[in-house]
Amino acid sequence: xxxxxxxxxxxxxxxxxxxxxxxxxxxxxxxxxxxxxxxxxxxxxxxxxxxxxxxxxxxxxxxxxxxxxxxxxxxxxxxxxxxxxxxxxxxxxxxxxxxxxxxxxxxxxxxxxxxxxxxxxxxxxxxxxxxxxxxxxxxxxxxxxxxxxxxxxxxxxxxxxxxxxxxxxxxxxxxxxxxxxxxxxxxxxxxxxxxxxxxxxxxxxxxxxxxxxxxxxxxxxxxxxxxxxxxxxxxxxxxxxxxxxxxx
Amino acid sequence: xxxxxxxxxxxxxxxxxxxxxxxxxxxxxxxxxxxxxxxxxxxxxxxxxxxxxxxxxxxxxxxxxxxxxxxxxxxxxxxxxxxxxxxxxxxxxxxxxxxxxxxxxxxxxxxxxxxxxxxxxxxxxxxxxxxxxxxxxxxxxxxxxxxxxxxxxxxxxxxxxxxxxxxxxxxxxxxxxxxxxxxxxxxxxxxxxxxxxxxxxxxxxxxxxxxxxxxxxxxxxxxxxxxxxxxxxxxxxxxxxxxx
Numbered sequence: 237x238x239x240x241x242x243x244x245x246x247x248x249x250x251x252x253x254x255x256x257x258x259x260x261x262x263x264x265x266x267x268x269x270x271x272x273x274x275x276x277x278x279x280x281x282x283x284x285x286x287x288x289x290x291x292x293x294x295x296x297x298x299x300x301x302x303x304x305x306x307x308x309x310x311x312x313x314x315x316x317x318x319x320x321x322x323x324x325x326x327x328x329x330x331x332x333x334x335x336x337x338x339x340x341x342x343x344x345x346x347x348x349x350x351x352x353x354x355x356x357x358x359x360x361x362x363x364x365x366x367x368x369x370x371x372x373x374x375x376x377x378x379x380x381x382x383x384x385x386x387x388x389x390x391x392x393x394x395x396x397x398x399x400x401x402x403x404x405x406x407x408x409x410x411x412x413x414x415x416x417x418x419x420x421x422x423x424x425x426x427x428x429x430x431x432x433x434x435x436x437x438x439x440x441x442x443x444x445x446x447x448x449x450x451x452x453x454x455x456x457x458x459x460x461x462x463x464x465x466x467x468x469x470x471x472x473x474x475x476x477x478x479x480x481x482x483x484x
Numbered sequence: 485x486x487x488x489x490x491x492x493x494x495x496x497x498x499x500x501x502x503x504x505x506x507x508x509x510x511x512x513x514x515x516x517x518x519x520x521x522x523x524x525x526x527x528x529x530x531x532x533x534x535x536x537x538x539x540x541x542x543x544x545x546x547x548x549x550x551x552x553x554x555x556x557x558x559x560x561x562x563x564x565x566x567x568x569x570x571x572x573x574x575x576x577x578x579x580x581x582x583x584x585x586x587x588x589x590x591x592x593x594x595x596x597x598x599x600x601x602x603x604x605x606x607x608x609x610x611x612x613x614x615x616x617x618x619x620x621x622x623x624x625x626x627x628x629x630x631x632x633x634x635x636x637x638x639x640x641x642x643x644x645x646x647x648x649x650x651x652x653x654x655x656x657x658x659x660x661x662x663x664x665x666x667x668x669x670x671x672x673x674x675x676x677x678x679x680x681x682x683x684x685x686x687x688x689x690x691x692x693x694x695x696x697x698x699x700x701x702x703x704x705x706x707x708x709x710x711x712x713x714x715x716x717x718x719x720x721x722x723x724x725x726x727x728x
Binding site: 323357360437 | 533534535536540551555654655657658659660661662663665666668669670671672673674675676677678679680685707708711712714716
């Protein structure tokens with residue numbers, strides 16, 4: 237049901253990158269998120285050790301300040317999403333619930349002209365890559381279709397962050413996004429099970445195991461879900477070095 | 485009908501405001517009890533992702549054929565129809581299923597099921613997912629049993645969404661996404677444990693759940709700590725306190 241929508245969104249990301257003569261990056265995802273959901277701006281914060289850590293990209297000066305002020309205060313929707321592992325949709329920062337939850341952040345956001353903040357965790361299960369934050373100058377909820385689009389874009393940003401963190405160290409652009417939509421059949425149990433299995437086979441953290449799984453599927457020109465299925469069925473093992481991958 | 489088990493189940497499903505509430509453990513309780521109370525062979529819960537996808541949140545068995553039956557229903561099947569219409573959908577024999585959902589009927593036959601029932605999980609006007617019941621024998625479930633199944637699904641929906649906190653549609657989306665991510669954490673932990681001990685996914689799940697229960701910990705926390713931890717051993721070795 238989602239394939240058409242994710243391909244359409246990916247087309248927008250690729251077009252945005254091409255217009256700047258670059259390969260798609262989280263900056264392009266961020267820009268498409270802002271335009272597709274008609275928001276004021278957005279930012280991506282990378283996480284290390286489970287907490288938001290440093291600002292990767294921003295679309296405008298207000299977003300930059302919204303991102304920085306949360307890091308400085310240690311408070312705000314971007315902190316909460318990594319703890320709850322679900323999005324935080326603060327559609328009215330002036331309401332009592334938001335003010336009670338983030339007293340310092342809501343005051344700062346108000347001065348910056350942000351009336352609504354939507355934060356999406358960039359996570360795959362236990363793997364925490366970062367946070368996608370977005371703001372709007374006017375309060376109000378996100379329509380359902382926009383929420384779905386932003387979740388799809390958050391998946392793409394997650395894959396890109398994890399790919400750039402681990403893939404480049406290995407063989408240049410094995411996991412880097414390759415002009416195709418990131419395989420958004422992410423939500424299949426076998427992919428998550430295979431990631432867990434690879435942490436043991438490869439002796440690496442889950443984020444790296446996930447990146448290696450994607451890199452292998454890409455290098456073999458196979459669907460991620462199919463490769464994961466082979467690993468779960470124990471028809472395929474990956475070696476500690478990428479050259480050693482093969483049968484059981 | 486085991487009425488003691490039935491009343492215990494309602495009490496347990498209503499008891500979600502506890503500190504160690506775990507959404508995946510909770511939905512497994514729903515699938516386990518549905519089987520025992522309703523003469524079903526298998527059961528599962530699918531939740532709607534705002535991306536427009538139905539995702540498996542809990543299944544009574546990790547058997548691949550059953551999981552495939554759920555995944556397939558993003559294209560066709562009683563669960564998808566139930567989700568779209570918000571009404572229960574019954575298919576009580578394979579011959580009846582085949583014209584409506586040919587691929588689903590084939591997969592059901594391969595997995596050995598003849599009867600399928602999908603019951604909506606609704607919060608007011610919003611359908612958040614469906615409870616699926618499967619049976620190996622053909623013929624519909626008893627009407628009285630289905631009323632009970634729907635009541636279990638209703639109580640579970642309220643428990644799942646912590647009704648007292650849910651005032652806005654936004655909060656439903658936030659909690660559903662968190663629940664779906666919990667399922668991902670558990671799949672990752674199952675994979676790690678299955679690889680470490682050379683066991684199957686079903687057994688890995690039981691070990692994680694049994695350990696969480698015995699230690700009085702939330703299943704998702706146990707799974708996350710295991711996936712996050714550097715050690716491949718389970719239960720994870722007790723960390724030495726620094727300075728001792």
